[in-house]
Amino acid sequence: MHRKINHKKSSTKENIIAYFIMTILIVTSSIYLTTLPKANDIAIKGIKPDIPNVKAVINKVESSTKSVKKIEPNAKVTKNNIPYKIVSEKITPIPKTVKKAVPKVIVPKKLLPTPKVVKKTNLNKIVVGKISRNQAYKRGMDIINYVWTYNANLNGIKSNDQISLPTYLKSVKQVKIAGIPYCWGGYTSLDISDQPYVISFNDAIKKGYTTGNIYCVGNYKNLTAGLDCSGFVCAVFKMPGKYGTDTLNDYFNIIKMKDLKPMDILNCRTKHVFIYLKETPDKKGIITMEASYDKYSNNSEKTIINYRSWDSIKDGDKGKPFIAMRYKGLVDDAINFFKDKNEYNDGEKYAVGIKQDQLFKGYIDYADDIDYFKLDVIKNSKYTLQIQKLPIFCNMTILNSKNKVILNITKRGLYNIDLMKDVYYIKFQGIDFKFNSNKDYLFKFQNSIKQRVFKLSSSQVTTTKTINISTSSTKHRGKNRDEYISLAWNNSC
Structure with a gap:
């Protein structure tokens, strides 16, 4: 019994000692945690993998009124027990940054960067x-x-x-x-x-x-x-x-x-x-x-x-x-x-019929403007074409019924032409998309070989030329804008 009693007393003494040790550990831990800096003022260096974000780490740190300090996890800790240690004092807090996902835009390699982005309009308004x-x-x-x-x-x-x-x-x-x-x-x-x-x-x-x-x-x-x-x-x-x-x-x-x-x-x-x-x-x-x-x-x-x-x-x-x-x-x-009353004659289908001895006037009013006129020749005849006005930017082309170019004219003048039985189209068009609503063209067809003198300018005419035009020669340009040109042309196309 005596030994048993001594054994019990010994156990009681050990328990008391253990109790005091545990108390000291708890108090020490509590003091340590209360000395940590305030959660909102700290900057965390290093986060363990089991901690999802900075906020979770901060929540594990108790509030304190102590001076600003920096903490980080100790090197060797368990997953669920992460003590922290102070590593520096009086540091500037590091704000949390969140990276926003940027949608991927597929743009061709040759596209250049655009400094200005057009705002989309609200079509409901x-x-x-x-x-x-x-x-x-x-x-x-x-x-x-x-x-x-x-x-x-x-x-x-x-x-x-x-x-x-x-x-x-x-x-x-x-x-x-x-x-x-x-x-x-x-x-x-x-x-x-x-x-x-x-x-x-x-x-x-x-x-x-x-x-x-x-x-x-x-x-x-x-x-x-x-x-x-x-x-x-x-x-x-x-x-x-x-x-x-x-x-x-x-x-x-x-x-x-x-x-x-x-x-x-x-x-x-x-x-x-x-x-x-x-x-x-x-x-x-x-x-x-x-x-x-x-x-x-x-x-x-x-x-x-x-x-x-x-x-x-x-x-x-x-x-x-x-x-x-x-x-x-x-x-x-x-x-x-635009001034041209025949503005819709932009193709052979809508070509304006030419009447002999009648002046036709028109304008090249816009970049893509084309004016078509049609001449029906019911039998082989001699015609005189008078081009009284032709703007410098304008080109006149004569085509046959097969849409083959017979003659290009860029100068005003008098043209005597032999025409075979066929349908002919006279086309006016701006050169290189040039146009001018204030510059008109003016022309007339006459069924006669007799030349009719008309005044092109104030200068006196001193030259008359006769030129044979073959099927391989489709372009003629006068040497000056005041000369009269007589074309003896046999349409064998």
Whole structure:
């Protein structure tokens, strides 16, 4: 019993000692933690893998009013027991930074960095700006007269089976073009773009965008530039965004067809839209301004001046009618139209018939302007062609019924010509897309070999020439603008 009693006393003593040791450890740990710096003021150096973020580490540090200190985990610790040690004092707290994910944008290698990003317009907000008829007309003509150079290496198709270049750009390496190309869903014009990386069509050319797309299926194809029919209308009226033929009613009111005025529009929902300019002299059709493709015109797949018969307008498009509409913010004023009354004669189909002994006058009013006249020769005859006026930038070409060039003329003068039985076309066109609405051409055909002297200038005529023109010689240029030229020509083509 005595031994047992001593054993118990010994155990009790050991327990007391153990109790005191545990108490000391707890107190020491508590004192250590309270001496750590305030959680919001510390900067953590090194985080164990089991701690997900800095906030979790800070939450393990008790608050303190002590001076700012830096702590880090000890080297050898267990997963769930991470003591910290002070490594420096009076440091500047390190703010937490979060890296934001940046969406990846696929851009062709040849695209240049763009300092300016165009803000996307909220199409749900209707903002109708004021614009006069003449201002809108000038904007449209500026687009039609825009001359640029296509380079296949820079602006051709990169790799997309849903892009088809306009016909005039296919199979060519480089060519000069007037007008902005037709582009399905496109809204990139001279001073407008709904694309984030370009501010204009010229900017898109420089940055390697594909110029035009006549593959009219689905939505707009990325990295293509140009205007479709509704895009052209929106650009002309300087609308804040691209609207389709089915949503133009937000900006245009329906009017009666008989009330059409210059710069009103004719819209066929989900099909096509164009701008009305004026009625033709024969009252059978109208002159339009539009972005069109082959289905609708002769000279197509870009922004053009075009002709449409009233019959085709009444027929509509696949059963859907064309509706006359007027821009809600349009202000009436006078329009300084082109002067040529035969503005629609831009092809053989609409060529103006030539009557003998009648003067014909015309103008090259815009960059892509072409004027055709037709001469029916029912039997072999001798004709005198008088060119009284021909602007220096203008070229006159005579073609036969097979569209073969017979003669190019760039000088005014008197031309005596033997013509075989056939149909001939006289074409006037600006050289290198030059034009001038104030410079007219003036000519007349006479069925006579007798020369008729008329005054070309104040200088006196002293020279007359006779030149034989063969089928291999198709161009003649006079030595000076005041000489009379007699052409004895046998049409054997």
